[in-house]
Amino acid sequence: MDTWKAFDANELTHSAAHHLLAIHEVGAAYGGWARVSDIARQLNITRGSVSINLRSLKTRGWVETDEHRLVKLSPEGLKIVQSIMAKRLIVKTFLHDVLGIAESDAEIDSCKIEHLISHRTGQRLVQFVRFLTSDAPASRQVLKQFRRVQTTCPDDHTCEVCKGQCLIDELKRAI
Amino acid sequence: MSSNVRSSKRPDGSSLTRDITDDLNRLMAEEVEACLRYFHMRLRLRDCDHAIAEPFFDEAIKETMEHATAIAAQIRSLGEVPTLRVNLTLGGGRVRLEAALAEALDVEQQALDAYTDLLPRVVDDPALAEFIRKQVEIETEHVRAIREFAAAKGTMKLVPTTSKTDG
Numbered sequence: 001m002d003t004w005k006a007f008d009a010n011e012l013t014h015s016a017a018h019h020l021l022a023i024h025e026v027g028a029a030y031g032g033w034a035r036v037s038d039i040a041r042q043l044n045i046t047r048g049s050v051s052i053n054l055r056s057l058k059t060r061g062w063v064e065t066d067e068h069r070l071v072k073l074s075p076e077g078l079k080i081v082q083s084i085m086a087k088r089l090i091v092k093t094f095l096h097d098v099l100g101i102a103e104s105d106a107e108i109d110s111c112k113i114e115h116l117i118s119h120r121t122g123q124r125l126v127q128f129v130r131f132l133t134s135d136a137p138a139s140r141q142v143l144k145q146f147r148r149v150q151t152t153c154p155d156d157h158t159c160e161v162c163k164g165q166c167l168i169d170e171l172k173r174a175i
Numbered sequence: 176m177s178s179n180v181r182s183s184k185r186p187d188g189s190s191l192t193r194d195i196t197d198d199l200n201r202l203m204a205e206e207v208e209a210c211l212r213y214f215h216m217r218l219r220l221r222d223c224d225h226a227i228a229e230p231f232f233d234e235a236i237k238e239t240m241e242h243a244t245a246i247a248a249q250i251r252s253l254g255e256v257p258t259l260r261v262n263l264t265l266g267g268g269r270v271r272l273e274a275a276l277a278e279a280l281d282v283e284q285q286a287l288d289a290y291t292d293l294l295p296r297v298v299d300d301p302a303l304a305e306f307i308r309k310q311v312e313i314e315t316e317h318v319r320a321i322r323e324f325a326a327a328k329g330t331m332k333l334v335p336t337t338s339k340t341d342g
Contacts, residue, residue: 036285036288037288037289037292040201044260044262045262046201046204046205046208046261046285047205047285047286047288047289048205048208048209048212048281048282048285048286049208049262049263050285051281051282051284051285052212052278052281052282055277055278055281069284069288
């Protein structure tokens, strides 16, 4: 029941993830080195905020700085960025290619959870998407049928997924 | 703070002016954020550090807001309306003076870098260039003062007796 608390305790916060990604992106053209001002522009926040946030990334050993206050990902930081990017891609692929979510929405939602799911879940998701999108007839059939299906709920709300509370109705109300 | 703000508006609507206005808006946000950080940092100081650091943070809060106001005036003199975008959540527990000063040094150094970066881009506008040049001097002095104070671990007076922001 306390799983939600794990988000606060998550070592890699959403902010940290985006700082690391920004350093990676901005530094790509400069041998990995990025200026604080460019990171700030990329994230649309102030240089002061970037500088303060970099302190904790540096403490964790995820970034390195030089005497010109340029910033670079450490090998550990680069590994984290690569895993975030991989998870973002697989979540987006799952949402878009399998569930049929619009690409722009899939991009936003994958960005929200990319750093929160475990590596193991990410790996299983890759396997699942590969299975579903493979050329195997069974996979193609499942995907085809899923895309055709229009979910209708039984009146007594006793389907095996919802177990007494219609989740589709709940989500419709929330939209 | 510079008082050398022109009353006449420049009718130049070029993209360069737009870029400079964007940079000034960012600088204003830096100053406002710094002000809020100092306000919050003062509240986080350990009791034993509070007395010694209070004058510094009081002065820093006042100066950063003065700087933000002066930048806003510069933006208005360019014929634009200032846009303030601040995205800040401040938390954390008690903090030692050394850590607070290290954070203040980061913030001041970034402000100094931002003013320094902007300076070559405004040389065609003597009044604005003069304002930015003065800000570079002020921020350079702030960085120096914080470094010295941190090095002396509170054994020197941090806040100068005469304001360095008059200008």
